[in-house]
């Protein structure tokens with residue numbers, strides 16, 4: 001089989017997960033690595049023992065000079081759009097890290113470039129490849145719940161601001177905090193399960209009480225005063241979102257709060273309800289066995305959906321995420337996690353930011369691409 005020619009743009013934390021998945025395969029040619037920080041891409045290539053690959057500090061130069069079948073865009077959120085659009089314009093397929101973008105406008109521009117190029121742009125939601133996550137969608141699609149009309153989804157952490165890299169907590173690099181970082185997962189879990197209905201309105205808010213407080217960082221990271229000083233994104237967000245089809249979505253997400261959980265995810269349908277135990281969103285699965293609640297001949301009953309385990313040949317979520325991208329490119333398929341869906345996820349995040357700034361409900365309009 002011909003080698004799949006890969007490039008990595010952004011050689012920070014998560015690029016390691018992409019590389020580990022690539023290096024577990026035997027069909028990859030490493031063409032080039034790029035990071036704007038001089039020396040970083042070179043050190044990254046060395047860490048993985050890759051010889052002969054080109055090293056760049058500019059994604060434009062790398063994409064102008066080299067030929068790729070696909071690139072992993074692993075830059076911080078504010079730098080998702082520029083390299084992705086540049087790569088697509090060069091006819092290169094892209095696997096982009098989550099969240100899709102910071103703003104809806106950026107996501108629309110990426111969709112336009114994707115459409116004009118005819119290439120694949122897939123968004124890196126590895127929980128999509130988790131069997132238990134997939135089970136949620138199967139349960140909804142089976143009709144077991146009847147008509148879904150209300151969803152509460154929440155997840156997040158009691159103390160878990162990812163300040164190990166400053167790029168997560170600064171507005172000029174991350175753009176959004178917990179809302180984008182892990183909120184996008186909670187939203188994807190439930191929106192994907194119900195077929196990604198279009199969001200219509202959102203009333204949302206976000207806060208930064210913990211990120212702005214040095215005490216939050218004191219026993220976890222060095223230089224807590226500095227981290228609190230530069231913290232310029234949200235650490236908690238919530239919203240009521242109206243979706244087409246009369247479905248209401250009640251959402252909350254946390255990097256830090258004085259509570260053990262912001263609540264389980266519940267999906268209420270006319271025939272049954274599904275409870276999905278909340279997680280702290282450090283990984284890509286559900287927080288334990290799910291429970292279905294329903295009536296049977298006049299009695300309230302409930303039963304559990306057992307946790308599904310991976311088989312020895314399944315690989316991990318990253319093998320499946322990266323593998324699905326390569327397979328789609330090789331076979332001329334479609335994006336495994338398509339932007340036609342994730343634009344709705346992004347529109348909600350964008351709507352929460354706007355609503356929070358205005359202090360009132362806002363309408364969501366997603367431009368046709």
Ligand SMILES: NC(=O)c1ccc[n+]([C@@H]2O[C@H](COP(=O)([O-])OP(=O)(O)OC[C@H]3O[C@@H](n4cnc5c(N)ncnc54)[C@H](O)[C@@H]3O)[C@@H](O)[C@H]2O)c1
Pocket residue numbers: 009010011012013014015034035036037040057058059074075076077079082083097098099124126165167168181
């Ligand atoms: N899927 C997951 O589980 C997961 C986990 C962590 C992070 N992420 C996502 O991955 C992205 C990166 O996170 P991270 O933890 O690796 O951050 P990071 O700060 O460790 O790495 C980002 C790197 O991108 C580089 N960079 C920025 N703009 C660039 C450009 N135009 N060209 C080349 N390099 C550029 C930076 O110098 C930095 O080295 C974020 O969007 C984050 O949300 C996903």
